Amino acid sequence: MKMITEVLIIGGGATGVGIARDLSWRGIPSILIEKGDFASGASGRNHGLLHSGGRYAVTDPGAARECMAENRILRKIAPHCIEETDGLFVSLPEDGFDYRERFLRACDEVGIQTALLSRDETLELEPELDPNLLSAVKVPDGSIDPFVLILENARDAEEHGAKILLHTEMTSLILDGDKIKEVGAKDLGGGEEYTIKASYIVNATGAWANQFLKLAGLQIGMALSKGSMLITNQRLTHHVINRCRPPSDGDIVVPNHTVSILGTTSVRLEEVENFEVTPHEVSLLIQETSKLVPAIQEARLIRAYAGIRPLFQSETKEDDRAISRGFVLIDHGERDGIKNLITITGGKLVTYRLMAEKTSDLLCKKMGMHTPCSTHLKALPKANRPTGLTEKLKQFSFERVETLCDCELTSRKEVEEFLKTDKLKDLQDILHRTRLAKGSCQGGFCVYRLLGVLHDLRRINGNSNEFLKKFLEERWKGIRPILWGPAVKEEELMEGIYKGIFNL
Amino acid sequence: MKDGPMKKQSWPKKNVDVCIRCATCMAVCPVSRVTSKFPGPKQAGPGAERFRRMGEPSVDDWIDLCIGCHLCDMVCSSGVNISELNLLAKAKYLDEKGRPFRDWLLTHSYLYGWVGSFLSPFVNFLFRNSMIRWVGEAILKIDRRRKLPDYEPSTFRQWFKKHRSQVHQIKEGDHPPFKKKGKEGFEHHFMERKKVGYFYGCYMNTNEVDVGRATVQVLEVNGFEVILPLQKCCGIPMLGNGNFKGARKMACYNVPSLLKTIVSGSDIIFSSTSCGHMIKHEYSHLLSIPRADEVALHLFDIFEFLRNLKELNGLDTHFKELPLKAAYFAPCHLRALGIGLPALEILRLIPGLTLDNIEADCCGMGGTFGFKKEKYEISEEIGRDLAEVIDRLKPEIILSDCEGCRMQIRHLTGLKVSHPIQILRDALLPETKFTL
Numbered sequence: 001m002k003m004i005t006e007v008l009i010i011g012g013g014a015t016g017v018g019i020a021r022d023l024s025w026r027g028i029p030s031i032l033i034e035k036g037d038f039a040s041g042a043s044g045r046n047h048g049l050l051h052s053g054g055r056y057a058v059t060d061p062g063a064a065r066e067c068m069a070e071n072r073i074l075r076k077i078a079p080h081c082i083e084e085t086d087g088l089f090v091s092l093p094e095d096g097f098d099y100r101e102r103f104l105r106a107c108d109e110v111g112i113q114t115a116l117l118s119r120d121e122t123l124e125l126e127p128e129l130d131p132n133l134l135s136a137v138k139v140p141d142g143s144i145d146p147f148v149l150i151l152e153n154a155r156d157a158e159e160h161g162a163k164i165l166l167h168t169e170m171t172s173l174i175l176d177g178d179k180i181k182e183v184g185a186k187d188l189g190g191g192e193e194y195t196i197k198a199s200y201i202v203n204a205t206g207a208w209a210n211q212f213l214k215l216a217g218l219q220i221g222m223a224l225s226k227g228s229m230l231i232t233n234q235r236l237t238h239h240v241i242n243r244c245r246p247p248s249d250g251d252i253v254v255p256n257h258t259v260s261i262l263g264t265t266s267v268r269l270e271e272v273e274n275f276e277v278t279p280h281e282v283s284l285l286i287q288e289t290s291k292l293v294p295a296i297q298e299a300r301l302i303r304a305y306a307g308i309r310p311l312f313q314s315e316t317k318e319d320d321r322a323i324s325r326g327f328v329l330i331d332h333g334e335r336d337g338i339k340n341l342i343t344i345t346g347g348k349l350v351t352y353r354l355m356a357e358k359t360s361d362l363l364c365k366k367m368g369m370h371t372p373c374s375t376h377l378k379a380l381p382k383a384n385r386p387t388g389l390t391e392k393l394k395q396f397s398f399e400r401v402e403t404l405c406d407c408e409l410t411s412r413k414e415v416e417e418f419l420k421t422d423k424l425k426d427l428q429d430i431l432h433r434t435r436l437a438k439g440s441c442q443g444g445f446c447v448y449r450l451l452g453v454l455h456d457l458r459r460i461n462g463n464s465n466e467f468l469k470k471f472l473e474e475r476w477k478g479i480r481p482i483l484w485g486p487a488v489k490e491e492e493l494m495e496g497i498y499k500g501i502f503n504l
Numbered sequence: 505m506k507d508g509p510m511k512k513q514s515w516p517k518k519n520v521d522v523c524i525r526c527a528t529c530m531a532v533c534p535v536s537r538v539t540s541k542f543p544g545p546k547q548a549g550p551g552a553e554r555f556r557r558m559g560e561p562s563v564d565d566w567i568d569l570c571i572g573c574h575l576c577d578m579v580c581s582s583g584v585n586i587s588e589l590n591l592l593a594k595a596k597y598l599d600e601k602g603r604p605f606r607d608w609l610l611t612h613s614y615l616y617g618w619v620g621s622f623l624s625p626f627v628n629f630l631f632r633n634s635m636i637r638w639v640g641e642a643i644l645k646i647d648r649r650r651k652l653p654d655y656e657p658s659t660f661r662q663w664f665k666k667h668r669s670q671v672h673q674i675k676e677g678d679h680p681p682f683k684k685k686g687k688e689g690f691e692h693h694f695m696e697r698k699k700v701g702y703f704y705g706c707y708m709n710t711n712e713v714d715v716g717r718a719t720v721q722v723l724e725v726n727g728f729e730v731i732l733p734l735q736k737c738c739g740i741p742m743l744g745n746g747n748f749k750g751a752r753k754m755a756c757y758n759v760p761s762l763l764k765t766i767v768s769g770s771d772i773i774f775s776s777t778s779c780g781h782m783i784k785h786e787y788s789h790l791l792s793i794p795r796a797d798e799v800a801l802h803l804f805d806i807f808e809f810l811r812n813l814k815e816l817n818g819l820d821t822h823f824k825e826l827p828l829k830a831a832y833f834a835p836c837h838l839r840a841l842g843i844g845l846p847a848l849e850i851l852r853l854i855p856g857l858t859l860d861n862i863e864a865d866c867c868g869m870g871g872t873f874g875f876k877k878e879k880y881e882i883s884e885e886i887g888r889d890l891a892e893v894i895d896r897l898k899p900e901i902i903l904s905d906c907e908g909c910r911m912q913i914r915h916l917t918g919l920k921v922s923h924p925i926q927i928l929r930d931a932l933l934p935e936t937k938f939t940l
Contacts, residue, residue, distance in 0.1 A: 233520070233521050233554070234520060234521065234553075234554050235554070235557075238557065258554040258555060298521075299521060300521035300522070389554075389555040389556075389557060390555070390556075390557060390560050390561075390563055392555060393552060393555040393556070393563050393564055394563035394564075396543075397563055397564050397565055397566060400540060400541070400543075406525065406546065406547060406551055407525065407551065407554070409551075409555070439554070440523065440524075440525055440550075440554070441524070441525040444525065445525060445527075485522075486521060486522045486523075486524060486582065489522075489524050489581075489582065490524040490525070493524055493525075493526055
């Protein structure tokens with residue numbers, strides 16, 4: 001099938017869908033292709049932190065300023081994706097006050113609102129923190145649900161004319177002089193092949209940027225930095241907890257829905273695929289984060305996962321944390337002489353909208369248009385599902401709807417809504433769209449219930465055992481690094497269910 | 505002991521993390537079996553706990569439907585204290601929502617029980633009057649279908665006082681207070697009489713005095729002198745209604761008093777398994793009462809105590825023949841004590857007595873639960889299983905160690921229901937003749 005559009009966006013992460021939305025509001029037609037599902041890369045594999053910018057205030061004031069500005073905008077346009085938890089930068093006795101003073105000054109300079117809290121005030125707010133702490137600085141951090149954010153952006157973009165092709169991989173790229181003439185793509189589900197002609201092509205593939213550029217014979221200086229995270233069974237704190245010291249491993253605990261996410265590490269990688277959380281990372285994260293929240297020592301972990309930060313670099317540096325977390329926008333016309341290609345990479349989830357704005361501005365400039373950006377003014381279409389934990393429990397209490405996932409109180413209705421409207425190819429796609437399988441048993445009980453629903457709706461084509469197997473393999477990947485204590489018992493039970501009952 | 509607001513340090517440790525979601529508890533929960541209003545232990549306990557936030561108002565109004573039977577705790581393969589989680593959530597919910605006067609009335613019978621007893625003919629008449637019950641339902645939301653227990657004209661304490669003075673008279677006159685059938689001489693035995701404390705519980709004191717009478721008589725036959733340590737309500741009705749403060753107040757009175765008896769060298773027995781479970785388990789674990797664990801070590805169910813005696817060959821087993829077809833129902837709180845079914849073991853020594861064990865989960869009474877209008881139907885529905893088993897067994901009498909169970913079984917079957925100790929006494933004492 002042949003398609004013609006103005007802008008072709010490669011990559012369905014936050015940046016890609018952000019660009020699609022931005023362009024759609026400016027009235028510029030676009031097609032987005034993504035080889036997996038939305039948020040399959042770093043957009044869906046981070047700790048869901050709505051940065052205040054505090055973390056970068058000392059080391060990277062530019063990035064900090066961007067974070068703070070975007071933080072304010074996102075609170076306005078995507079309130080249902082955000083929990084306004086606030087963040088604490090906690091000073092432990094071994095940290096002293098040196099960094100805290102620099103931190104307060106730097107925040108002041110970049111415009112991040114701070115409040116210095118005494119030990120007692122801090123413990124009053126967060127009783128689980130180490131009682132020996134010295135003080136804490138409160139900043140406007142928050143927690144954000146990247147999946148909802150990206151889906152809402154995509155929905156809004158589609159409503160305004162953008163076309164999004166998921167599970168569609170780019171297969172070829174045909175150059176014609178100083179332009180990319182057309183791009184070949186293939187639907188990984190249905191097998192259909194597309195030829196897409198576009199005036200401009202945006203490479204928003206994040207960590208995969210160089211893989212794409214290779215097809216055009218190009219390369220940019222990029223470091224791949226793996227960040228690993230652990231998920232606890234319960235929400236341990238209600239503020240984002242940062243360690244008030246220079247950025248380092250295991251210095252953050254983010255509350256996210258029912259759980260807390262412990263992060264992160266920073267390990268240089270050579271390739272984008274096939275990475276895992278190592279035992280060393282797991283112990284490092286527990287050791288470091290439990291200095292902030294001692295309960296982590298005994299808390300049950302339910303999953304470990306890692307994401308790859310695509311960090312742009314002009315020359316090789318030793319520590320990836322020293323590389324700017326700001327984003328880069330490359331006009332390959334100027335850099336390499338391919339006039340209709342733009343690469344956007346780096347950045348943070350929080351700055352996705354700004355990245356989209358700058359990319360679209362550049363596209364407009366190239367097209368000779370002067371339509372201004374409006375995404376900072378237009379709120380996302382509100383999802384109707386309850387956001388807070390209390391609301392969710394309340395809904396469960398009053399409506400007593402049929403739940404598929406007991407751990408996360410995901411109702412059958414909620415799942416069916418997605419199944420009826422969206423084109424889902426994979427079990428993982430459903431998991432990206434709901435909280436299903438994100439709780440204590442990690443889908444042990446709800447996924448086979450889901451199979452029944454899929455069957456009722458005639459949504460399973462082919463072998464449902466394969467479907468289950470694929471899910472279980474993905475699940476196992478996350479559980480293996482944290483397999484001790486209650487998790488072992490849980491796995492024994494799951495093995496009994498899936499091997500014994502389902503005969504897998 | 506100070507009775508202030510509960511500090512974070514004194515809360516029982518919540519072990520939500522060890523729940524592996526296996527749902528075994530869902531299979532035993534009597535409440536979720538009969539109503540979809542209650543989501544079952546897995547969801548109400550460790551499940552909802554992940555959604556609850558301190559400082560935010562409770563929204564899970566179904567938490568009030570947990571009957572507190574502890575059956576879920578007993579089957580949990582991971583040792584999650586589910587009913588405790590529920591109780592804590594219920595307390596928070598009711599603290600916020602406020603408790604009706606009805607709940608105060610149902611949980612403070614220790615305050616007005618003596619009045620009921622003093623005016624028993626009048627009170628009992630009122631309790632039976634359908635008009636009064638109708639008014640009670642309309643105003644107090646106490647279900648009119650539930651028969652309120654009769655008050656006895658004199659309390660157990662009054663009887664005991666009289667009884668003890670009689671015993672002392674006999675002692676002074678050098679006459680045995682009861683006939684000892686053993687080979688050893690009575691005199692020798694008399695000298696060695698060991699004291700044992702009795703936590704009798706408020707319900708028995710005013711409403712089922714014969715249970716206490718039988719307990720004292722059986723212990724005396726076995727060579728013990730019964731003493732009554734100073735005691736108040738154990739606090740379980742309050743705890744069951746989420747009133748931690750009230751329950752703590754009771755516990756803080758009872759623990760030092762019981763300790764005094766224990767330190768003087770006596771063990772303490774109880775005949776109400778609910779009171780016993782409360783003191784033995786909840787005092788130390790849930791209420792963090794200092795030294796409650798010491799009390800727990802010396803506190804025994806009456807039949808557990810007799811079973812221990814039997815193992816030491818000290819139990820008087822000269823039972824007379826008792827041709828009777830009985831069925832025994834083990835209360836949830838007895839099962840939660842984890843001591844087996846001692847009453848069944850001891851009663852089976854009685855010649856002529858046929859004793860069936862009723863296999864059913866929970867009677868559905870749940871202490872004050874079954875009195876409440878909004879819960880009456882759930883309570884009755886839970887008990888239906890039990891009533892069916894009884895119907896099949898067709899016993900002449902039903903035995904159970906808990907007053908709540910006895911009330912419910914009487915209500916559901918209309919049969920005679922006794923405490924097992926009453927049967928044991930009947931088989932042991934020559935002068936009592938068992939009559940149905």
